[in-house]
Amino acid sequence: xxxxxxxxxxxxxxxxxxxxxxxxxxxxxxxxxxxxxxxxxxxxxxxxxxxxxxxxxxxxxxxxxxxxxxxxxxxxxxxxxxxxxxxxxxxxxxxxxxxxxxxxxxxxxxxxxxxxxxxxxxxxxxxxxxxxxxxxxxxxxxxxxxxxxxxxxxxxxxxxxxxxxxxxxxxxxxxxxxxxxxxxxxxxxxxxxxxxxxxxxxxxxxxxxxxxxxxxxxxxxxxxxxxxxxxxxxxxxxxxxxxxxxxxxxxxxxxxxxxxxxxxxxxxxxxxxxxxxxxxxxxxxxxxxxxxxxxxxxxxxxxxxxxxxxxxxxxx
Numbered sequence: 001x002x003x004x005x006x007x008x009x010x011x012x013x014x015x016x017x018x019x020x021x022x023x024x025x026x027x028x029x030x031x032x033x034x035x036x037x038x039x040x041x042x043x044x045x046x047x048x049x050x051x052x053x054x055x056x057x058x059x060x061x062x063x064x065x066x067x068x069x070x071x072x073x074x075x076x077x078x079x080x081x082x083x084x085x086x087x088x089x090x091x092x093x094x095x096x097x098x099x100x101x102x103x104x105x106x107x108x109x110x111x112x113x114x115x116x117x118x119x120x121x122x123x124x125x126x127x128x129x130x131x132x133x134x135x136x137x138x139x140x141x142x143x144x145x146x147x148x149x150x151x152x153x154x155x156x157x158x159x160x161x162x163x164x165x166x167x168x169x170x171x172x173x174x175x176x177x178x179x180x181x182x183x184x185x186x187x188x189x190x191x192x193x194x195x196x197x198x199x200x201x202x203x204x205x206x207x208x209x210x211x212x213x214x215x216x217x218x219x220x221x222x223x224x225x226x227x228x229x230x231x232x233x234x235x236x237x238x239x240x241x242x243x244x245x246x247x248x249x250x251x252x253x254x255x256x257x258x259x260x261x262x263x264x265x266x267x268x269x270x271x272x273x274x275x276x277x278x279x280x281x282x283x284x285x286x287x288x289x290x291x292x293x294x295x296x297x298x299x300x301x302x303x304x305x306x307x308x309x310x311x312x313x314x315x316x
Contacts, residue, residue, distance in 0.1 A: 029087045034076050041068035060098035060156050070095060084273035089218075090157065094277035103278040104154040107286035112147030114293040115140050125301040131188045132304045135179055136297070143293070146172040150286070166221055167208055173225050173232070174204050180235035183303070184242065222268075229265070233258045248306050253299045257292060264288035 029035075044050070046064040053067055062070075073092035077084055084091065096102040119140045126133035146168035153165035178200045187193045207224055211217065236254040243251035267281040267288070274280040 031076065031085065034072055034087070037072035037075060038068050041071060057098045061158070062098060088157075091274045091280050092277075093274055093280075099155050100157055101154040101278075101283070103274075103283040104286055105151045107283055107290070108147050108151035108154060110290050111286060111293060112144045112151070114290055115143035115147065118294070118297040121297060121301060126304045127308055130304045130307065131193075132183065132300060132307075135182055136300055139175060139179065142168075142172055142175050163212070163216075166211070170207060170221070170225055170228075171204060173228050174200050177228055177232040177235065179300075180232055180239060183300075184235055184239050226265075229262070233262070243303070243306075246306070246310060248303070250299065250302060253295070257295055257299065260292050261289070264292065 042065055045068055050064070052058070053062055053064065057067060069087075070092075073087045074094075077092045086092075090100075093101050093103075099105055119137070122133060122136045122140060126136065149161075149164040149168040153161040155161075178196060181187075181196050182193060185192075185196075187196065207221075211221060236258045240251055240253075240255040243254070264285050267285040271281045274283070
């Protein structure tokens, strides 16, 4: 138990450090060749007598100027002899039907589907009088919403879709922390839980307000989520220890799942050009979280049943 805890904490701290050191600015949109390409394309394709964009592009709010930007990204990349630059903070993905990052969209939707399919499992698998039934039902809604926002953002990157993605992801992260506190302290009523809920809601609201009203700082946002994730690790390690003390056969699972989440998140720190113009580290992170989501629900449902089992033993 101590070895797993130590290994998980070291892994979490290492990942946090890598995320801090790994932030670099994109270089592609600063290239003179790219700027010249965009100017030439706009003068030609955006002329009054130029044909309109295909309807599928216009339906996803592509403009002549943004389309030229995309075309020049692809053109410069093809001429780069293996050197791939980022443009506006993103890799030059191959667009499909107007979708900017098709792989990340599909994987985001699959993550959301894992939450949706868990609704019936939670409602049927946890006794109505167990408090985790209520909190997991809320988690289904939050998880589905956050991954839907992710899919929308990867479909088209606008300031509003970016904020939806970042803020919903942050809410998802802090709710996992809230779930851990609720489970660790065995809070069973709203009266007991509301203090924890308020303590989570206030910093989240301040976080969103700062990013919305003061400065949208990518490094700060990633750091804030990583710190909350690290705190969640500690809480869920304590839950694992409590489960171990109670004789639960699957006590190790929360700590193992948090470690797997850390490893999946670490892909963000080791970004690389997209394989087949579609799969980058961010997309692989989304792929890695799909089975982890199902295992979280599996554990928490079994954990609630174990609670009732222990309660019945005490009565007998």
